[in-house]
Amino acid sequence: MQKIIDRFISYVTVDTESDPNSDTCPSTEKQWNLANQLVEELKQIGMEDVTIDEHAYIMATLPSNVDYEVPTIGFISHFDTSPDFTGANIKPQIVPNYDGGDIILNKEQNIILSPGYFKDLLQYKGQTLITTDGTTLLGADDKAGITEIVTAMEYLINHPEIKHGKIRVGFTPDEEIGRGAHLFDVEKFGADWAYTMDGSQVGELEYENFNAAGAKLVFSGKSVHPGYAKGKMINSILLANKFIAKLPKDEVPQKTSGYEGFFHVHTVSGSIEESKVELIIRDHNLKKFKERKKLIEKLVEKLNKKYKKKFGGPIVECTIDDQYFNMKEKVEPEIHIVDIAEKAMKDLGIKPLIKPIRGGTDGSQLSYMGLPCPNIFAGGHNFHGKYEYVPVESMQKAVNVIVKIAELTAIK
Incomplete structure (x- = not known):
């Protein structure tokens, strides 16, 4: 899990806050810093056809390793963070073997992450948590998703015995200000369907949104x-x-x-x-x-x-x-793509939590652009604020789900 921790921290410590008042894409120049870093990393782990366009949309390919026809699937996340709370100078804190009690985020300002208020914390007793220092958001939305996709691709590259079809990955700017899918080239992406890794707690599987x-x-x-x-x-x-x-x-x-x-x-x-x-x-x-x-x-x-x-x-x-509109109208006719994700979770001992998103994702817009795109958990909690945290074990489970979906899609 150390590789996941190191990769995640290398992403969240790069400020990528988007700006709703900007007319450019990406809306902030600083988003290029992480975008360019991701391009180099995708090349380093062995991904092919790694591209970045003039608006910082990143795409890459993991070629099929089977000699029969398999649907091309995609995994998508966004690298900007919300302008609702500052994403500058993020200093993540690692809490190993969480004991179930209060976590002091910032002693000087008396900022405490407490299970008395955030009851979901108690699910993660004994696990390793990554939190903020109480002065910024964390950026698990959606750098946890990016961490999981890159880690899963690297795992598949290093384990060719796992059979899979062609996999496309895509990383987008400006999702937090509602523009993440606006300039996404669905035709160039070339997937039959995709999944956004942009949900919260373990097991979330969503294909309905506002x-x-x-x-x-x-x-x-x-x-x-x-x-x-x-x-x-x-x-x-x-x-x-x-x-x-x-x-x-x-x-x-x-x-x-x-x-x-x-x-x-x-x-x-x-x-x-x-x-x-x-x-x-x-x-x-x-x-x-x-x-x-x-x-x-x-x-x-x-x-x-x-x-x-x-x-x-x-x-x-x-x-x-x-x-944006409810992706259910576009995903339900292709419900088998939800079924595959659900089976992947069950095969891994994860209880699927199929529920409506009380918000929107890139997937809602992409579904209306011709790319059916349900949403899968990325593991974080309390997004867009100083109480944001993510359990490392949840990110590992998301990696496992991506790998399992790739494997299931390639079964004859």
């Missing part, structure tokens, strides 16, 4: 001296607040789970003259997803109707943009 949209609203107002404002002032901040209050109060991330959708207001800014509200809309069910978007439009319409005469025109402007 339908997703983002909404941006701009509220206008009229500023008048507050001492003489009666009947004249229109405070756009209060209009924005009125809109937010009309959203279903229990349909928010902190009160939903499973297949329950939500509205999530994530940015509010403003003044009397102008206020902006940004939110995301999520639902697994396409009909309910469309109804959620219609609710936003109706609330906007009501406000505009109410203030039309007083304001002299639309007082709220709203744009709603679809972001």
Whole structure:
């Protein structure tokens, strides 16, 4: 397992935070640092057709070692980290033989990773954990996935007795800002299907995800001296607040789970003259997803109707943009690719946890681009923050699953 630890740390200590406000791809220049490192490493372990394009999309091939026709499969992960929390100067901490108690991440700042709050920790008693130092995220999302794919490919290269067909690997930038698949060349990749290694705890196998949209609203107002404002002032901040209050109060991330959708207001800014509200809309069910978007439009319409005469025109402007759709529609007709992954886990003594993703992956977009792409666990927990950690044993199990899937796909 030391090789997994060393490889993972060599990846996470490279800052690859993406930037949603950038128009370039990759969105940050620093993502090239790890991308170029990965290209050289893929060549060193013996992968063939290693390429990187002008947008830092990496592809490589492990040729088939059987003399009969086998489907070409792929494994995909992303190398950027979330802008939700800093990924600069990551200092991973290794906790061998975890005792089940509190882990002090940062003594000076009293930052503690505790099973009293993060109960999943107790599953990993006796295992080796890699954590943050409490000041950054870790980057297991999704550098654990990259570690697992590279390690699995190296293992297959060093063990030619394991029969497999042609395997393609792909590493992408900017997944964390929703653009990871935008410039992915599915035709060039040339796989019949693929798996993203981008899930969380051991056993996760997902082929359903949210339908997703983002909404941006701009509220206008009229500023008048507050001492003489009666009947004249229109405070756009209060209009924005009125809109937010009309959203279903229990349909928010902190009160939903499973297949329950939500509205999530994530940015509010403003003044009397102008206020902006940004939110995301999520639902697994396409009909309910469309109804959620219609609710936003109706609330906007009501406000505009109410203030039309007083304001002299639309007082709220709203744009709603679809972001991605539920991959179930594309994967279910090819359900055998889920069955193979499920069997691989069972053969390795891993209990499959087949459940919907409460989010999206590159795989959701790739599935609609013609590459059916379920998601498999990468092993990390508490992504996008200072409490992120990954058990090394979970990464090893993910490596084993990749190898087993390759082996199962090559069975006549």
